[in-house]
Amino acid sequence: MASTLKVTRLPENASAKVCKVALVGFGTVGSSVARLLASRNGELPFQLTHVYNRDVARKKVDWVSSDVQWTDTFDDLIKSDAEVIVELVGGLDPAYQWVKSALLAGKAIVTANKQLIAHHGSELFALARERDLHLGFGACVAGGVPVIAALQDGLAGDRLHKVRGILNGTCNYILTRIEQSGASFADALVEAQKAGLAEADPTDDIEGYDARAKLVILSRVGLNADVRADEVQCRAISGVQQIDFDYAHQLGCTIRQISRAEKHGNKLYASVEPALVPQTEPLARVAGSQNLLVSTGEFGGETVFAGFGAGGNPTAVAVVSDLLHIARHKPREYDAADPARFAVSNDFETPHYVRFVIQDKPGIIAAIANVLSKNGINIDSVLQKPGCPKTELPFVMTLETCSAAKLDNALAEIAKLDFHKQAPFCMPILK
Numbered sequence: 001m002a003s004t005l006k007v008t009r010l011p012e013n014a015s016a017k018v019c020k021v022a023l024v025g026f027g028t029v030g031s032s033v034a035r036l037l038a039s040r041n042g043e044l045p046f047q048l049t050h051v052y053n054r055d056v057a058r059k060k061v062d063w064v065s066s067d068v069q070w071t072d073t074f075d076d077l078i079k080s081d082a083e084v085i086v087e088l089v090g091g092l093d094p095a096y097q098w099v100k101s102a103l104l105a106g107k108a109i110v111t112a113n114k115q116l117i118a119h120h121g122s123e124l125f126a127l128a129r130e131r132d133l134h135l136g137f138g139a140c141v142a143g144g145v146p147v148i149a150a151l152q153d154g155l156a157g158d159r160l161h162k163v164r165g166i167l168n169g170t171c172n173y174i175l176t177r178i179e180q181s182g183a184s185f186a187d188a189l190v191e192a193q194k195a196g197l198a199e200a201d202p203t204d205d206i207e208g209y210d211a212r213a214k215l216v217i218l219s220r221v222g223l224n225a226d227v228r229a230d231e232v233q234c235r236a237i238s239g240v241q242q243i244d245f246d247y248a249h250q251l252g253c254t255i256r257q258i259s260r261a262e263k264h265g266n267k268l269y270a271s272v273e274p275a276l277v278p279q280t281e282p283l284a285r286v287a288g289s290q291n292l293l294v295s296t297g298e299f300g301g302e303t304v305f306a307g308f309g310a311g312g313n314p315t316a317v318a319v320v321s322d323l324l325h326i327a328r329h330k331p332r333e334y335d336a337a338d339p340a341r342f343a344v345s346n347d348f349e350t351p352h353y354v355r356f357v358i359q360d361k362p363g364i365i366a367a368i369a370n371v372l373s374k375n376g377i378n379i380d381s382v383l384q385k386p387g388c389p390k391t392e393l394p395f396v397m398t399l400e401t402c403s404a405a406k407l408d409n410a411l412a413e414i415a416k417l418d419f420h421k422q423a424p425f426c427m428p429i430l431k
């Protein structure tokens with residue numbers, strides 16, 4: 001059956017049909033949305049009516065139409081005739097209260113706030129549904145890459161059971177800068193902040209909380225699994241050192257922050273952590289602030305989505321696309337069915353990479369091997385770069401497939417041995 005393509009054109013007197021939009025937050029994304037709307041003035045059916053920000057006077061710019069009202073009183077928006085409130089402030093407080101009060105006042109919402117949707121999505125979707133209002137959140141995951149729409153609509157015909165991806169542009173930027181030019185972690189983070197990629201508090205990026213919120217949203221939308229963010233284990237990328245890239249390359253791999261969720265029976269296996277990725281995988285070729293998501297379905301197999309996952313302009317595209325969706329469509333049910341509650345585990349079975357930094361002496365490998373073997377874990381290889389100082393010697397063991405929980409137990413015991421100069425650093429190796 002041929003599929004149909006609906007082409008929407010604005011009528012000549014488009015102003016009669018414009019949708020009034022108020023922006024909440026005029027930072028990286030908010031100002032990029034305003035810029036995009038100004039640049040496409042006349043092409044898009046929107047009129048920007050308000051810009052809200054704290055201490056708004058310092059935010060004013062001359063390229064925004066003089067009709068726009070700049071305010072630092074949120075209530076002005078609630079009382080206004082704006083039909084859509086675009087929340088681009090971030091965080092839970094006061095964004096949650098603002099979005100809720102806007103829905104209660106009959107305003108549609110578009111947000112890029114993944115923490116808000118991960119933590120309060122169920123309640124806000126229910127409220128929007130009850131009031132027949134849109135709640136667009138396409139910008140919450142993967143910036144300009146339309147993964148929410150793709151999982152929700154494009155792949156709705158499949159039964160998805162796994163999503164795996166690079167969901168944080170800041171971490172990917174930092175890791176590729178360390179890998180490609182030997183930049184320090186701190187310098188690469190400052191660059192990511194200057195480029196408008198990082199969260200207001202970059203701990204969210206580095207510790208994995210940003211990617212975790214995105215994974216929770218994807219689990220809900222793609223896997224129909226309802227899990228809480230605090231149930232998903234995160235490990236920071238700050239433990240990754242230049243030497244890990246050297247060893248990873250020797251193993252035919254690179255290192256990326258990987259977010260993954262897999263349904264097995266009534267359990268959702270989920271984690272966000274740095275991992276070794278074989279160079280042959282599409283995930284290994286993702287550079288800078290790009291994101292990539294691989295979804296796996298029972299019928300359609302693997303589907304890959306990639307593009308810029310952070311930054312003002314790509315995210316503004318996702319926001320404006322949600323606005324267009326609102327302008328073009330009636331509100332619709334977000335969930336075909338409410339997602340089911342899943343127990344969460346991080347106990348993936350994978351091969352692992354463990355880096356030790358030790359004060360050298362005889363018997364170290366034997367001592368480590370002894371603990372591993374007691375825990376039923378098999379060593380695959382031992383790598384040691386020549387020429388490192390014996391007083392602070394880094395070497396790596398790769399381990400055959402074993403449970404993450406079993407390895408954690410073994411490493412807790414190994415960490416008590418007396419030769420460590422740094423705590424052992426462990427990453428899964430993706431299969």
Ligand SMILES: NC(=O)C1=CN([C@@H]2O[C@H](COP(=O)(O)OP(=O)(O)OC[C@H]3O[C@@H](n4cnc5c(N)ncnc54)[C@H](OP(=O)(O)O)[C@@H]3O)[C@@H](O)[C@H]2O)C=CC1
Pocket residue numbers: 024025026027028029030052053054087088089090091093094112113114139140143196197198199200309310311312315
């Ligand atoms: N940057 C990106 O690449 C992406 C960001 N997002 C999400 O978009 C949202 C906005 O991010 P981004 O634009 O980068 O963040 P910014 O920090 O650049 O912008 C946030 C804006 O909101 C204002 N603001 C923050 N808190 C308050 C408050 N309590 N009252 C009034 N104004 C407030 C800030 O004002 P002030 O200047 O005073 O701090 C700032 O202008 C976040 O939810 C983020 O996770 C999503 C995808 C990509």
Ligand SMILES: N[C@@H](CC=O)C(=O)O
Pocket residue numbers: 140142143167168169170171197198199205210309310311
């Ligand atoms: N800080 C986030 C911004 C986009 O969501 C990231 O780096 O991916």
